[in-house]
Amino acid sequence: MHGYEMIQELESRTGGIWRPSPGSVYPTLQLLEDEGLIEAEAAGGRKRFSLTEAGRAEAQAAAENPPWTQFSDDTMSQVADFRDAAMGIMSALRQVGFNGTPEQRQRALEVLNETKRKLYAILADSE
Incomplete structure (x- = not known):
């Protein structure tokens, strides 16, 4: 091959x-x-x-x-759902980045950092 x-x-x-x-x-x-x-x-x-x-x-x-x-049908369905959700988040983030006030951009950054922490907590099973 x-x-x-x-x-x-x-x-x-x-x-x-x-x-x-x-x-x-x-x-x-x-x-x-x-x-x-x-x-x-x-x-x-x-x-x-x-x-x-x-x-x-x-x-x-x-x-x-x-x-x-690891690429079972269930996993693949969830991967597609994750991708769609991430694309939606990126679209919203672009809007905040281009059109938001400095305060709104700061709040968005805080939300992103908190979301990242919560996602890692899910993996650590500590929440």
């Missing part, structure tokens, strides 16, 4: 949520090759990568918890 095919496969397995850039994929492939986990073979002007025996062992161990399982 060549790098572009890997990018497409990752995008497919994550339901389109994650499409890694060539700037992250190709250096990672080089690192995996340097570590002896994959080998490259030039074919048709492209490098095709395949697992070495050591790479197969690593892949087998990693297959027990594949990273794309």
Whole structure:
């Protein structure tokens, strides 16, 4: 499989949520090759990568918890909801930033900082 095919496969397995850039994929492939986990073979002007025996062992161990399982339908629905909410917040923030008084902008900043604190508190389960 060549790098572009890997990018497409990752995008497919994550339901389109994650499409890694060539700037992250190709250096990672080089690192995996340097570590002896994959080998490259030039074919048709492209490098095709395949697992070495050591790479197969690593892949087998990693297959027990594949990273794309975190992209379930429920998770993807919530990700879309989060994205929509964040876009709405950014729109409101732009309006306050461009049209608000200095006092309104300060209050908006306080709301954002408080919201950030509350979000981290949810993760810490301390609220």
